[in-house]
Amino acid sequence: MNVVIFMILGAVVLALVGLAAFIWSLRSGQYDDPAGAAARVLLDNDRPD
Amino acid sequence: MTAVASGCPSGIAPAAPGVILQDPSAFVTEVKGRRALDLMIRGASCAGCISRIETALLRLSGMQLARLNLSTGRMRAEWTGSLAARQVVEAIVKLGYGAAAVDPGQADVAISRPEKSLLLALTVAGIATAGVMLMSEALWFGTDLPAEARTQLHWLSALISVPATLFSGRTFFQSAWAAIRRRQLNMDVPISLAVLMALTLSLHATITGGAHAYFDAAVMLLLFLLVGRYLDARLRRQAYAAANALAAMQTTSATRLGARGVAEAVRAAEIRPGDRLLIAAGERLPVDAQVMIGESEADLRLVTGEVEPARTFPGQTLHAGAVNLAAPIEVLALAPASQSLMADIARLLEAGEQKKSSYRRIADKAVAVYVPQVHAMAALGFVGWLIAGASLPQAVFIAVTVLIITCPCAIALAAPLVQIVAAGRLFREGAYLASGDALERIATVTHVILDKTGTLTLGDPVLLQTGFTPDQLAAAAQLARASRHPFSRAIAQAAGPGTVAQGVEERSGSGVSGLVDGRSGMLGRAEFVGAKGVDGSHLWFALEGTEPVMFQFEDRLRPDARAAVDQLRRMGLSVELLSGDSPERVARAGAAAGITDWRASATPQFKAQRLQDLEAAGAKVLMVGDGLNDAAALAMAHASLAPGGAVDVSRLASDCVFSGESLGSVPRIVAIARKARARIRENFAFATIYNLVAIPIALLGWATPMVAAIAMSSSSAIVTLNALRLAAASKREKGVSA
Numbered sequence: 142m143n144v145v146i147f148m149i150l151g152a153v154v155l156a157l158v159g160l161a162a163f164i165w166s167l168r169s170g171q172y173d174d175p176a177g178a179a180a181r182v183l184l185d186n187d188r189p190d
Numbered sequence: 191m192t193a194v195a196s197g198c199p200s201g202i203a204p205a206a207p208g209v210i211l212q213d214p215s216a217f218v219t220e221v222k223g224r225r226a227l228d229l230m231i232r233g234a235s236c237a238g239c240i241s242r243i244e245t246a247l248l249r250l251s252g253m254q255l256a257r258l259n260l261s262t263g264r265m266r267a268e269w270t271g272s273l274a275a276r277q278v279v280e281a282i283v284k285l286g287y288g289a290a291a292v293d294p295g296q297a298d299v300a301i302s303r304p305e306k307s308l309l310l311a312l313t314v315a316g317i318a319t320a321g322v323m324l325m326s327e328a329l330w331f332g333t334d335l336p337a338e339a340r341t342q343l344h345w346l347s348a349l350i351s352v353p354a355t356l357f358s359g360r361t362f363f364q365s366a367w368a369a370i371r372r373r374q375l376n377m378d379v380p381i382s383l384a385v386l387m388a389l390t391l392s393l394h395a396t397i398t399g400g401a402h403a404y405f406d407a408a409v410m411l412l413l414f415l416l417v418g419r420y421l422d423a424r425l426r427r428q429a430y431a432a433a434n435a436l437a438a439m440q441t442t443s444a445t446r447l448g449a450r451g452v453a454e455a456v457r458a459a460e461i462r463p464g465d466r467l468l469i470a471a472g473e474r475l476p477v478d479a480q481v482m483i484g485e486s487e488a489d490l491r492l493v494t495g496e497v498e499p500a501r502t503f504p505g506q507t508l509h510a511g512a513v514n515l516a517a518p519i520e521v522l523a524l525a526p527a528s529q530s531l532m533a534d535i536a537r538l539l540e541a542g543e544q545k546k547s548s549y550r551r552i553a554d555k556a557v558a559v560y561v562p563q564v565h566a567m568a569a570l571g572f573v574g575w576l577i578a579g580a581s582l583p584q585a586v587f588i589a590v591t592v593l594i595i596t597c598p599c600a601i602a603l604a605a606p607l608v609q610i611v612a613a614g615r616l617f618r619e620g621a622y623l624a625s626g627d628a629l630e631r632i633a634t635v636t637h638v639i640l641d642k643t644g645t646l647t648l649g650d651p652v653l654l655q656t657g658f659t660p661d662q663l664a665a666a667a668q669l670a671r672a673s674r675h676p677f678s679r680a681i682a683q684a685a686g687p688g689t690v691a692q693g694v695e696e697r698s699g700s701g702v703s704g705l706v707d708g709r710s711g712m713l714g715r716a717e718f719v720g721a722k723g724v725d726g727s728h729l730w731f732a733l734e735g736t737e738p739v740m741f742q743f744e745d746r747l748r749p750d751a752r753a754a755v756d757q758l759r760r761m762g763l764s765v766e767l768l769s770g771d772s773p774e775r776v777a778r779a780g781a782a783a784g785i786t787d788w789r790a791s792a793t794p795q796f797k798a799q800r801l802q803d804l805e806a807a808g809a810k811v812l813m814v815g816d817g818l819n820d821a822a823a824l825a826m827a828h829a830s831l832a833p834g835g836a837v838d839v840s841r842l843a844s845d846c847v848f849s850g851e852s853l854g855s856v857p858r859i860v861a862i863a864r865k866a867r868a869r870i871r872e873n874f875a876f877a878t879i880y881n882l883v884a885i886p887i888a889l890l891g892w893a894t895p896m897v898a899a900i901a902m903s904s905s906s907a908i909v910t911l912n913a914l915r916l917a918a919a920s921k922r923e924k925g926v927s928a
Contacts, residue, residue: 149346152324156317163313167306177260180237 214275214291216455221268224254227275229265231258232288239287246281253278264292305423311358312416318354319409322347326406330896337399344396344403351405352389358412359385361419377557380564380598385411391590394583402587404594407898411599414906418603421610429613429622444469444476447520458527465523469514472674477523481506484519488512489676492837493818495643495770495792497651497745499675511818511837515674516696551627552867553605556874560601564881568592571889584891592888595898596881600905604873607913612866615917620834621848621859628845631829632860633867634810638758639801639823641815642769642779645833646751648851649816651676651743653684658731658739666731666741669694669702669713677729677743678702678713701729709734745775751783754853761857763812768792768800770819797823814856816840831856862916869916873909880905 171178219226234243240258243265247256252271259265267278275291282289325343328335335343359382366378385408392403445468446456453468458476461467466482469475475488487499492511499515502508510527572589576582613623623629640646658666667685670678672694691704691711701714711733712719719730721738732738748754758765767788769776776790789800801823804811813820813827816836824830825843832841834849841847848855884901887893 146342146346149324153321153346153350156321160314160317164310167310172306172309174259174261177240177258180240180260183237184241 214279216457216460217291218275224268224270225273225275226266226268227278228292229267229279229282230288230290230292231263231265231282234258234260234263234287242285243282243287246285247278250277250281265289305420305427308361308416308420308423311361312413312420314354315358315409315413315416318350318358319406319413321350322406322409326895326899329403340401341396341399344392344405347403347405348393348396351409352393355385355389355408355412358409358416362412362415375557375561377553377598377602380557380561380593381411381415381602384408384593384596384598387590388594391587402895404591404895404898406895407594407902410899411902414599414903415602418606418610422606425610425613425617429617429624444473461523461527463523463525467521467523468518469521470518471514471516473514475508475510475512475514475521477510477527478525479508479510479521479523481508482520482522484517486514486516486519487675489515491643491649491817495641495817495819497643497649497676497743497771497775509818515676551605552630552870552874556601556604564593564596564885567596567885567889574889575891588889588891591891591893591898592885595884595888595893595901599902600877600880600909601874603906603909603913604877605870607910608866608869608873608916611913611916612862612869615862616846616859619848619855619858620850621846621855623846624842625845628829629863629866630870631810632812632831632845632863635812635829635860636763637766637804637809637811638763638856639766639768639804639811639813639815639827640755640785641813641817641820642767642771642776643745644816644835645814645820646767646779646783646785646853647745647747649835650746651680652746653680654742654744655684656742658741662731662733662739664688665706665711665733666713668706669704669711669731672696672704673702673713677741680743681713681729681741706733745771745779747779747782748851748853750852750854754857755783755785757854757857758860761860763860764809768797768823770817792819794819794822798826801826812856812860813844815844831859865916869913873912876908876912877905 166172214227214229217227231243234240240260243258244256247253247267250269250273252269252273253267254270255266255268257266265282269278279289279291325347329340329343332339362378362381362385365376366382369376369379388404388408388411392405392408394400395403444456444458444461445453446461447453447466447468456465461477467476467479471486481502481504483504485504486502488502488508489499490496490509490512492513493509502514502519507524508521568589571592572585575585575588580588609626609629612629616623643649653663663681663685667682667688668691670681670685671688671690673679673696691706694702694704696702697714697718700718701712703710703712703714705711711731713729713731716722716730719732719738721730721732721740728740728742730738730740755765765785765787767776767780767783767785769779769788769790770792771790773790776788780786780788789796792800797820801811801813805828810828813823813830814832815821815824815830816833818837818839820832821837821839821843824832824840830844831846831848832844834847836844836847846859848859880901884893887897
């Protein structure tokens with residue numbers, strides 16, 4: 142049974158890591174312009190002109 | 191000046207005639223040694239647009255940053271050096287996009303703080319639901335689970351769900367607490383009660399080693415509700431941003447004359463009473479003002495609804511929204527922009543606002559019925575089981591399961607979800623809802639009152655093709671192209687592109703004269719040209735040595751005005767025309783649109799009075815109007831719509847703003863509102879039936895955590911699917927009409 146406890150606690154910790162990653166993405170403005178982010182992927186402006 | 195005729199090649203509607211782009215230098219801010227400008231861009235819709243616009247701006251000298259937010263249409267430009275703000279705007283306009291500087295004081299319409307916190311709450315609830323469900327699966331289906339293991343799983347569920355619920359449920363708890371302190375009930379009260387009761391009961395069960403814990407139900411309930419709230423917040427922000435974009439295209443700045451006659455561009459909001467302003471020909475007056483120097487003509491369409499321009503002279507007072515047509519004038523500002531409207535209109539507006547805030551939404555009515563009944567049932571269950579000989583904890587358990595399983599979820603989602611779907615559909619059609627209860631009010635209207643100028647018509651006069659030869663039209667157009675007068679513009683438009691006469695002189699309030707192919711020509715009022723005739727909605731034109739000819743004009747109807755009016759009638763609504771323009775013109779427009787019931791020369795007070803008379807007779811009126819003279823009526827009416835070109839006051843006073851040339855938006859909006867109302871009623875009917883089944887189950891003590899979870903999620907899903915039928919129906923209708 143103890144093994145299960147460790148497993149579950151591990152799962153909780155992993156979920157918290159995922160949550161922290163989401164909070165970071167939210168704070169860093171990644172949801173401010175979803176349409177623009179989708180479009181900018183098509184831009185090819187890393188070529189030297 | 192700064193007038194830019196922006197005909198947009200990317201298929202976006204051109205800027206409305208008479209509307210000019212303001213001098214953007216008033217909106218520039220200084221940030222860390224850089225000059226920054228926020229712009230609203232229209233017509234950008236793809237990666238190519240981003241690339242074109244940003245590249246064009248970065249080529250300007252000194253440009254440090256140019257970034258377009260495609261979701262909101264906002265653009266930020268930062269530069270150093272001597273680059274003028276006008277050059278920045280012009281660079282974008284030259285590409286064929288609409289661009290207008292945005293007041294930096296205006297709140298940014300990118301993702302907002304409350305929306306972000308809702309998204310975070312939603313994510314926490316989602317992750318917690320997933321975690322708790324892992325345990326729940328073992329608890330529900332592990333029939334041979336030893337009691338010790340069950341308690342351990344309960345503790346783990348509590349570890350996840352208690353902090354998650356308390357964090358994610360804050361919005362509901364705060365709103366419920368605020369309502370209780372005002373001695374009111376809102377939907378958040380039963381929600382908060384159910385969540386907190388479920389947590390308390392489950393913690394008790396966990397501590398005492400009981401069999402049933404409802405941790406999963408508590409988090410799941412919040413998850414469903416938060417999905418609804420988040421979508422609602424997002425859509426509301428999008429609608430707000432779109433309406434803002436319409437507004438940004440119309441904001442005005444002005445040229446203020448400083449102490450030593452120095453002219454500076456200022457924002458409309460910065461103008462104070464007593465400022466001297468220079469209004470160039472073609473500019474719109476940003477505030478109420480008195481003319482000091484200069485005679486001209488003013489287009490008062492947005493103020494009074496009259497199509498024919500009025501002469502202006504020193505000493506005269508003009509209201510905000512009037513467009514100066516002929517010659518530059520100097521005016522004295524009388525009021526700040528925020529208070530620039532007639533005092534009696536302001537009073538009527540206030541009365542209308544009060545009336546609207548007294549409207550009770552269907553959802554509020556449902557809460558008022560639902561909460562006492564359900565709580566009475568819970569109390570009944572508690573007392574009943576005590577009398578039947580149950581122990582106190584057993585009786586409490588029954589009462590709490592009643593509260594949990596009656597599912598505030600279905601009731602709480604019933605109306606908002608439908609509104610989200612309906613508002614989303616309206617949004618795609620270019621109509622932006624201002625208030626949440628607008629749809630409910632629009633759904634119940636019995637009368638439609640249309641304004642004429644700018645609502646039933648497009649507001650621009652067009653030339654009637656009668657009484658002149660094509661050669662005469664071509665000759666007159668040479669003079670007309672040099673003038674900003676709406677009638678001249680109509681002639682120029684009818685004649686198409688061509689040359690301009692030489693040595694053109696414009697005499698304000700009279701007409702233009704010049705050399706047309708070597709002969710002197712005159713275009714203007716009857717006495718100016720030397721014709722015998724009355725002045726009205728026509729111009730006279732004479733070439734040297736020929737008889738004067740008359741050009742007649744008509745206010746052009748919106749292309750589908752007649753079809754829209756017919757459709758409104760078929761929907762069982764009576765349609766009426768109420769205009770500030772002259773009787774002949776109103777009668778003609780009414781006849782063209784198929785409206786027999788019309789009233790002309792209506793003052794703002796008369797319009798408001800007419801509404802009150804109709805409402806006293808039991809009618810519920812939908813007012814559609816755009817001018818300053820409609821603002822009071824828009825605010826007083828049961829529900830109101832304004833076209834995108836409306837003045838600020840009218841747009842703010844109305845429940846919904848629709849863009850585009852089509853008047854067909856009006857019947858479409860009413861139809862969607864009616865459907866939304868039907869869906870809301872179905873959802874409440876379903877929630878009621880659901881509760882009729884669920885309450886006996888809970889009262890009899892049969893509600894296990896699994897039953898609660900299944901009942902809750904299935905009822906939410908049914909309510910959601912019913913709401914989504916609104917979106918699905920639109921596809922079918924499109925298929926029929928196409």
